[in-house]
Amino acid sequence: MEFSTHSTASLHQIKTAALALGVYADGILSPAAELIDRAANGALREVVKSEFRGRTGSTLVLRALPGVTAQRVVLVGLGKQADYVARAHASAEQGFAAYLVSAQLAEGVSTLTANVYADSTVRARSRAAAIAAGSASYHYDATFGKPDRDARPKLKKITHVVERSDASQAQAGLREGGAIANGMELARTLGNLPGNVCTPTYLGETAKKLGREFKSLKVEVLERKQIEALGMGSFLSVARGSDEPPRFIVLRHTPPKPAGTRKPAAGKEAAGPVVLVGKGITFDSGGISIKPAATMDEMKFDMCGAASVLGTFRALAELELPFEVVGLVASCENMPSGKANKPGDVVTTMSGQTVEILNTDAEGRLVLCDALTYAERFKPSAVIDIATLTGACVVALGAVNSGLFSKNDTLADALLQAGRESLDTAWRMPLDDAYQDQLKSNFADIANIGGPPAGAVTAACFLSRFTKAYPWAHLDIAGTAWRGGKDKGSTGRPVPLLMQYLLNQA
Numbered sequence: 001m002e003f004s005t006h007s008t009a010s011l012h013q014i015k016t017a018a019l020a021l022g023v024y025a026d027g028i029l030s031p032a033a034e035l036i037d038r039a040a041n042g043a044l045r046e047v048v049k050s051e052f053r054g055r056t057g058s059t060l061v062l063r064a065l066p067g068v069t070a071q072r073v074v075l076v077g078l079g080k081q082a083d084y085v086a087r088a089h090a091s092a093e094q095g096f097a098a099y100l101v102s103a104q105l106a107e108g109v110s111t112l113t114a115n116v117y118a119d120s121t122v123r124a125r126s127r128a129a130a131i132a133a134g135s136a137s138y139h140y141d142a143t144f145g146k147p148d149r150d151a152r153p154k155l156k157k158i159t160h161v162v163e164r165s166d167a168s169q170a171q172a173g174l175r176e177g178g179a180i181a182n183g184m185e186l187a188r189t190l191g192n193l194p195g196n197v198c199t200p201t202y203l204g205e206t207a208k209k210l211g212r213e214f215k216s217l218k219v220e221v222l223e224r225k226q227i228e229a230l231g232m233g234s235f236l237s238v239a240r241g242s243d244e245p246p247r248f249i250v251l252r253h254t255p256p257k258p259a260g261t262r263k264p265a266a267g268k269e270a271a272g273p274v275v276l277v278g279k280g281i282t283f284d285s286g287g288i289s290i291k292p293a294a295t296m297d298e299m300k301f302d303m304c305g306a307a308s309v310l311g312t313f314r315a316l317a318e319l320e321l322p323f324e325v326v327g328l329v330a331s332c333e334n335m336p337s338g339k340a341n342k343p344g345d346v347v348t349t350m351s352g353q354t355v356e357i358l359n360t361d362a363e364g365r366l367v368l369c370d371a372l373t374y375a376e377r378f379k380p381s382a383v384i385d386i387a388t389l390t391g392a393c394v395v396a397l398g399a400v401n402s403g404l405f406s407k408n409d410t411l412a413d414a415l416l417q418a419g420r421e422s423l424d425t426a427w428r429m430p431l432d433d434a435y436q437d438q439l440k441s442n443f444a445d446i447a448n449i450g451g452p453p454a455g456a457v458t459a460a461c462f463l464s465r466f467t468k469a470y471p472w473a474h475l476d477i478a479g480t481a482w483r484g485g486k487d488k489g490s491t492g493r494p495v496p497l498l499m500q501y502l503l504n505q506a
Contacts, residue, residue: 001137008035016069019036027054039067047062123176138185158174185492187307195299200244210313276384279387279388282333287363304388353465388478405460459476477493
């Protein structure tokens, strides 16, 4: 999708298929709508008084409005003005997405011009608008025999209307939002693909394709023998139940150093990279501790942590972020077979710690723990793992917030702030040492489950035992990475949160 800006000064003269304008409840016009109303000699306000109440997300299409060059003017309800301003980012995204969907599907719009004013920066509003545009225009048809061509979005171009003095900031925000939308699209498609297509091998090939597309990315995909040589016994124990071979994917974004860059002074090392670690279980049957049949098809989404890492790397490489970022994806299937893990088995992790497997459906932590140990070699400034880890987190937080676990207040606060800014919110959960007692084992250093109480917390406690060497945070996205039911599909979260965090670091 193409993004551009246009000045408010000549808004009534812009040649476009549809010009979208915000209208608050009770007939209050947004600043852009006021401009159009003056050009139309009050015709817009008359229509609003008689036909349009400005309820949030409602739309009204006007044709041949006098004094206006646009073929159609789409009025978009923003709700009460005070409420809209109080939640500026949310309104910008929700309102934009609402009229975008309405206009592009009902009206066949090829160009949509938007003007959203609220108590936030132009750059942030523009970024949110671009993300919303990408999200609203996403369409999946990769596995349909005869894709419905008419269902594909017709919208190809977005023009964001701002004051001339704000154009550069708006363009920067649109560029950032467009890249994030592209990353979300990749993450969503990977999540939506079925498990017989999106295998560990497929994820590895997707990473290699990114490496070919972006010069800043170096990609290495390790196969079983290389993983064995690393001593990743916990990861491989999950993989051995499946005929699909495992893959361990390493991505490194290393931007070129600007001319004249000096080496750090003696005794002052440059800050290490941020490392993103994704759980890549491309199908999770539960193994010997098999899941119930109902909704097991949704376990193709158990690789959404990996998808979010790949989507984030697609976005950060497009934006050419000026610092090093490393991505690690441990990918395999969790299947029942004669070679699969059994309850009571003891495995040895890459760190040397042993784990008693009490439940084979608690496999994500068995995969992640070896990836978190591998992360140490990069001497990272921060490590963030992303995983659809526990149903307990869904019970605790539902589909609104991702669960955030960390003992590092600085890192946790930065991620929470990024979530608020990007509308991809997280909620900080406890990680007290007292919960570690639930992971005691009579036969190994640690058990892989701690029983029903505080299941999401004890899963994070398990991972924390492998993260002593660096600042670490864990995002449990089991409730936010996909939707079930009739709207079943991947959401692309938490790509916006991760990218906002990285942009804030830059």
